[in-house]
Amino acid sequence: MGEGKSSVIVPLIASTLANGSDLLRVVTLKPLSNQTFELLVSRLSGLANRHIFYVPIYRGLRMNASLIQTIKGIFERCVSEGGVLVVQPEHILSLKLRP
Amino acid sequence: MTADELGVLYDWLTNVSRDVLDESDEILHVRYQVIYTAGKQMPVNDHPNRWIIIQQVFSLLQTHAVELRANYPKMLDIDTTLKGFPIIHVLDSVQFQRITSRIINNALEGRLSSLSVGILPSQIQAAARRFMTQTEVSDVDHVLIHSYCAGTTLFNGMLLLRGLLMNDGGILSYVLKERRWRVDYGLDPSRTLLAVPYRAKVSYINLVMEGH
Numbered sequence: 042m043g044e045g046k047s048s049v050i051v052p053l054i055a056s057t058l059a060n061g062s063d064l065l066r067v068v069t070l071k072p073l074s075n076q077t078f079e080l081l082v083s084r085l086s087g088l089a090n091r092h093i094f095y096v097p098i099y100r101g102l103r104m105n106a107s108l109i110q111t112i113k114g115i116f117e118r119c120v121s122e123g124g125v126l127v128v129q130p131e132h133i134l135s136l137k138l139r140p
Numbered sequence: 141m142t143a144d145e146l147g148v149l150y151d152w153l154t155n156v157s158r159d160v161l162d163e164s165d166e167i168l169h170v171r172y173q174v175i176y177t178a179g180k181q182m183p184v185n186d187h188p189n190r191w192i193i194i195q196q197v198f199s200l201l202q203t204h205a206v207e208l209r210a211n212y213p214k215m216l217d218i219d220t221t222l223k224g225f226p227i228i229h230v231l232d233s234v235q236f237q238r239i240t241s242r243i244i245n246n247a248l249e250g251r252l253s254s255l256s257v258g259i260l261p262s263q264i265q266a267a268a269r270r271f272m273t274q275t276e277v278s279d280v281d282h283v284l285i286h287s288y289c290a291g292t293t294l295f296n297g298m299l300l301l302r303g304l305l306m307n308d309g310g311i312l313s314y315v316l317k318e319r320r321w322r323v324d325y326g327l328d329p330s331r332t333l334l335a336v337p338y339r340a341k342v343s344y345i346n347l348v349m350e351g352h
Contacts, residue, residue: 047162054160063158070163077162109145113152120156130167134174136150 047077052084056091059123064116066126068133078127085125092124098132186296189254193300196252197243201312202226204242208235230316233307237273240305240312244269247301255297264288272302275309 051067059065069077078095085091096115102108119126161167184190205228209216215232230236248265250258257268267281289295304312327333 051160051162058158058160062156064153064156066157066159068159068161068167070166073163104142104146106142106145109142109149113149116153130172136146136153 047073048080048084051077052081055081055125056085056089056123059091059125061121061123064120064126065124066128066133068128068130071129071131074127074129081125081127092119092122094119094124094126096126096128096132098135100135100138102135186293186300189293189297190300192254193252193297194304196254197301197304198225200243200246200251201228201239204239205230208238228316229320233317236313236317237307240273240307240310241269243305244272244301252297255301256294257298260288260294268298272298272305273307275306 055065055067067077067081078093081091081093086093094115096112098112116126118124166172202225205216205218205226209218212232212235215230215235217229217231219227230239246252247255247257248260248269250256257265260268264284267284270281271277271285285295285298289298302310304310307313
């Protein structure tokens with residue numbers, strides 16, 4: 042606790058790895074998700090002009106072609122702008138398991 | 141149609157995404173892993189030898205425990221009041237090592253019918269004995285055993301025996317030596333008239349997490 046892992050190292054690594062060709066996802070626990078989002082906004086958005094993205098995908102989402110395009114569009118924007126995507130493990134699994 | 145597009149999206153994501161895990165020990169904890177079956181049904185690794193070997197090791201264990209108790213009645217505790225396999229407690233590390241080394245002798249003599257370690261050259265047998273009893277395996281032994289039987293059912297069987305018989309941390313050592321509760325310690329009149337249980341059911345055991 043208090044060593045700066047989440048508050049210093051995560052934003053540092055996130056901004057370095059979001060290099061315009063990779064989709065940088067910061068995976069956090071559900072209870073910490075908001076906090077991480079706010080933290081990245083305050084550390085990276087103003088200072089480094091990075092957008093922080095949050096795309097909560099859940100299993101109840103009715104998928105259709107236009108929604109998929111929208112999601113893909115957001116992800117692609119995130120990649121090309123060097124943005125950072127904050128996700129929870131559930132979001133990754135929900136996308137994977139969506140029938 | 142939608143499924144295909146989702147597949148495309150997911151494959152693309154897999155290719156381009158780079159994940160940073162905050163609190164990774166929590167995120168990757170076993171209790172949050174969702175495990176689904178996939179693919180065709182297949183037999184469990186080393187089927188059916190793993191069961192047969194365990195059964196045979198148990199019958200050897202019973203024989204040796206009874207024999208050793210005849211010589212060292214205070215160091216082994218065998219309860220045959222219930223039908224079936226007796227409840228065995230080994231109260232002494234030396235006796236436990238005797239039992240494991242006897243079981244390995246039997247194995248090397250070919251008494252475990254589905255594990256033919258008896259046919260190994262004597263040099264490898266010596267290495268196999270160390271491999272199955274010692275927690276730390278020397279590089280020499282490891283290379284020797286690996287070069288001789290890596291990937292065979294023989295090697296799987298040796299791994300199984302190692303898991304069972306290893307002198308510290310093996311399953312039998314844990315089950316026979318560590319798992320004791322509701323022990324009637326009684327009185328030790330030579331020492332004191334107080335009955336003091338020094339290891340009770342509620343005492344902390346350092347293998348609590350192995351439930352997974």
